[in-house]
Amino acid sequence: MTELGLVPPSDLDAEGAVLSAILLSPEALDRVESILKPEHFYADCNRLIFSAARSLAAQGRPCDMPMVVGFLRDANALQRAGGSPYMAELMGQPSVVRLEETARRIVDKWRLRSLIRQCDEIRAEAYGGVGLVQEFVQDAEARVYSVAQDAERSETLHRANDVMRQCFTETAEARKAGKPTGLSTGFLSLDRRIGGLKPGRVYVGAGRPGMGKTSFLTHVAKSVALSTAPARGVFLASVEMPAKQIGDRLIAQESGLDTRFIENGVLNPNQWRQYTDAVNVIGKWPLLIEEQGGLAIPRLRSSLRRAARTLERDHGTKLGMVGVDYLQLMTDDGGGKFSNENDRITKISSGLLAIAKEFNVPVVLLSQLNRECEKRQDKRPQMSDLRGSGSIEQDAHTVILFFRGDVYREPRDRDRTAEFIVAKCRGGQVGTTKVGYLDHCTKFIDEPDDDPADEYARAAAELGEQFDEQMDAQHWTEN
Structure with a gap:
């Protein structure tokens, strides 16, 4: 009693x-x-x-x-x-x-x-x-x-037949759609290379300051927020920028307006219409922004629980993606003492991987690179440049390094191109995907190049109408 x-x-x-x-x-x-x-x-x-x-x-x-x-x-x-x-x-x-x-x-x-x-x-x-x-x-x-x-913990023991059923279903869906089954990053060539964003995984985007890390994160956030069948909600944890600054970047990317004009209010009537249209559009997205300096894993976990309830209540959607900007500014939970920075980053990195699995969502994690890449003649980053700990490389399913050569040139020589260097991808294809970059509105432009990843697209196109779902179903027999 x-x-x-x-x-x-x-x-x-x-x-x-x-x-x-x-x-x-x-x-x-x-x-x-x-x-x-x-x-x-x-x-x-x-x-x-x-x-x-x-x-x-x-x-x-x-x-x-x-x-x-x-x-x-x-x-x-x-x-x-x-x-x-x-x-x-x-x-x-x-x-x-x-x-x-x-x-x-x-x-x-x-x-x-x-x-x-x-x-x-x-x-x-x-x-x-x-x-x-x-x-x-x-x-x-x-x-x-x-x-x-x-009650939400899944079984840890899986029969081979059940695993094969899941593998077959996802591959058949990807074959029929002609594109990866993961959530789209908004960059088609990158999706083909890494398979899209899938739950329970950590995707690290790393670069030196000014390479567009936050711009990449907001672009991916928009793509996921606008996804359908089913709709997905997005949670962004901004440890570096105020929420208002993130909002200004989203508006600039959506409207194409210069970020300086937006921040200073220098907008003519036509630009003002573009601005207000973008504000109204973005305001309807299932997107939540956490503005928290020195964010710790326990606080992030607590915020995600509230975010999941808010998205369900206000938008009728489930949490679909978590973005963190950025790793090195996060703090530990205050309960541990670390002999060096690597130990601290290791604990935070493993905590973010646990969150990806616990909430069954992809975590897109931004990270700084050290200065070693700037000592090289071509300035291109390598995975060894990840700042803080080798555990970032270990915990990440995919590591994408951002490179814009025009950052190191005079403004008149800028060519508005950027590179997403996929340095690690379990089950995917490492290599470089080229995109465009509009500096005035801090926006990446998806410009699929003729790289090896496009073999995926060509193969999918050749299948075309040859895909017959009923015929494929005959090849699968449940025991």
Whole structure:
């Protein structure tokens, strides 16, 4: 009973049905062991019986009723588990058809009990001294969210047949569409090279100051925010620039107006119409901007939880992409001491990879490069120029280095071209993709070049109408 006199949520019938199946069939435990833990059971006796069955299975021994009874008796726990009469009662339970679904119902009841317990603890702590209120609120939010997250964790063990089904589906969709299945970056040649943006991965965009890192991020953010089937929301964490400055860049890119004119309000009537049109268009995007200097991983995680709720409420969309500008300005969570900068960056980098997997979204992470590239004759960056830690290179699925040769020339010699140097891409193609760059509005222009990545486009075009979905389906047989 709770302090309000209420019985905590539980389903004793479901608990009994699952235990009965385990005692009767050696395969039942294998089917539910990845779902259930002993603490998920409400009744102490059921918790003891399930623990005994798991212990026997771990030893390679049968977990039928005689073995479980003997195990509990040897541990002097048989009476606490209900004794032989209760075990016999379990054996008389009707068989359960949907065993995994019944096990998940037990977990759902446990989650409700956990939520009640967390809220009771938070309430009790709030009446006492909590120190910094903001930290207490963030901690409380994290504790409640951890309960919600438990049900969203996917299975870690996958059958080969299930993996092949997923592989086939994604490849068939890409073949039919003639383009990668990941979210588009807004640059077709780059998409063909890296396969688009896919959830659970970190994409690093790195460059020296003035190379267009933030411009790249806002371009990608626009592409994802305008994606359809389904629509996707975007979260940008700006550690360097104020939100207003990010907004000015978005307006300049959308309208084509000079950023200096926008910031200073030097706009003629025609330009003002362009400006207001861009403002109205961008204002409808499912885009959220977090302006936070010294952003730490715990704060980012908390902000993302709020962002996901806001996007769902205001736009009816799910979070589709996270952008961070930029890595080296982030801070650790304040709880660790690091002997050098590399250790600090390593912790932050691994935290961002964990966020990509936890929220099942691509994280586009901007990073600075050190000055080594400027000592080279051609000034082109290399992956070894990543500033701070080799862990950035390790954690990233893809590393894109930005290079604009005109930055090192006199203004009159500028040729308005830029290079996206894909230095690393798991499952993709490293190499250079050329794009245009409009300096006055800080905007990259997608200009697909005739590079090896375009072989993808030519091959897809040749397929054309030859793609027959029904014919392909015949090649897939589910076991």
